Each structure stands twice: as structure tokens, then as C-alpha cells.
Amino acid sequence: MQESVLSTENLKKSFGGLVVAEGIHFRVGKNEARCIIGPNGAGKTTFFNLVTGLLSSDSGSIRIENKDVTRLPVNERQKLGLVRTFQAPRIFPLFSVFDNVLLALQANRRFGSLIKCLFPNKNDTEEIQHAMEQTGLLHVSDRLAGSLSHGEKKRVEMAMAIVQKPKVLLMDEPTAGMTVKETQEIADLVNQIRRQMSVVIVEHDMEFVREIADVISVLYKGNLVREGTLHELENDPFIQEIYLGSVAL
């Protein structure tokens, strides 16, 4: 079996009496594009929060490749290659697009970062330009990030993630609030960047999921209830039932 880039074993979390992760076993392989779906409140964002370290788990373990990161803080996991984007893009609105990506590039460096932020070297500048080119942002490089459209802001956040060269990029509802055209652009981008990294995406838009996912994991009431292709899940009566009255597959 192919080595996992990211895996969890028996991951558990409760908020008081509410169980939001009930022993989740999850693994993602190299260069895989995985989607996580599930009805509202299933525990998808909580799972991301546990994996990235924003929340601590009650029990179970999380590994990046062979390293156990269960007790490591967010920034240490980030240094090991786990990078995340959020439902609402987290960018610096009063900085230019270039400077946003520059700050992200420096995020995992310790020494001399401030100086490098003020005076990026040729190598850094090329990496930033490459990330902006991949995300279609070169033409707005000098614009304030806060002045861009929602779809462009989302791509700034993706450029900030890509420039960190993650092993795994976790994206929480990347197409929320986007037009059909913007959604297609993000799907194309994901299909491009997965050659460089694994991608795990929480998503409700099934057309988007259809375009990018190799395998889909279904969360329901804190349980990982199914894993399979969209075709397999579409024809699964249990999945149809849990989505009834919620989101149609």
C-alpha cells in the first residue's frame, strides 16, 4: 500500500456531550485529491481543526508521513508541510497581493525573516511570481488584496498556501460564494497543483467534487461512514438517505 502523506488513527473529539469525531481513521496518499463531504454539522470543519492543530483531540493520533504530530502546535505542523485555507479567505487586505504571498513564504522561516520581508532576494521573488502565475494573479500583483473580488481573494489565499510548498493542502469550502466561472478556475487550479502536493477539500458543490476527487470521504455525525468514488456514493442508499432534505448528491 502506498505510504500516507497524512493519516489519523481513531481520532476522537467531543464538545461536552456532543461527539464530533468518533474514532476517525483517515489516510491520504501522495498527490491524491480527496474531498470530504457530509451534511451540515457532520464535523468536517472540526476534523480540519483537529488535523491542523487548531483544536486538540481527546484521543487518537495524527501523522504527517511517519511523524506523529498529534501534540504539535499549528505552526509546527505547518513547517512539516500541512497548510490550510479557510472558508472566508484569510489575507492581509491592506497589503499588496505580492506582499501577502511574501509574508506567507516567510511564515515558516525563523532567521532574518523581517529583513527578507523588506528585501526579498531573487529566489524568493521568483517563487512568489511563480505562485502568482499559477493562481492567475500576476496582473494584480501590486493591487491591495482587500480591493480584489471574492474569487481573486480566494486565489491570493491559495497562492499564499502554494508558495509554502506544502505536502498536504487542506481547503475548507474553497468554492463557497463563487460564480460558476470562478469555481471552474479553482477546479482547474486544484487539478494543476495536485501534481506537486496532496489536496484535501471539504466541499458541498458536487460538480466541483466530480471534477477533482479521486476518492470521497463521507462524514456523518462525527463518523467517517463511507469512502469511495462519486459514482459509488451516488448509488449508495445510505448516502442518499443522510443527504435527504440536505444537499443532493
Ligand SMILES: Nc1ncnc2c1ncn2[C@@H]1O[C@H](COP(=O)(O)OP(=O)(O)OP(=O)(O)O)[C@@H](O)[C@H]1O
Ligand atoms: N467550539 C465548539 N463548541 C461546541 N460545539 C461546536 C464547536 N465547533 C463546532 N461545534 C459543533 O460541532 C458540530 C460539527 O460542526 P462542524 O462545523 O465541524 O460541522 P461541518 O460538517 O463543518 O458543518 P458545515 O457543513 O455546516 O460547515 C456542530 O454541531 C457544531 O455546532
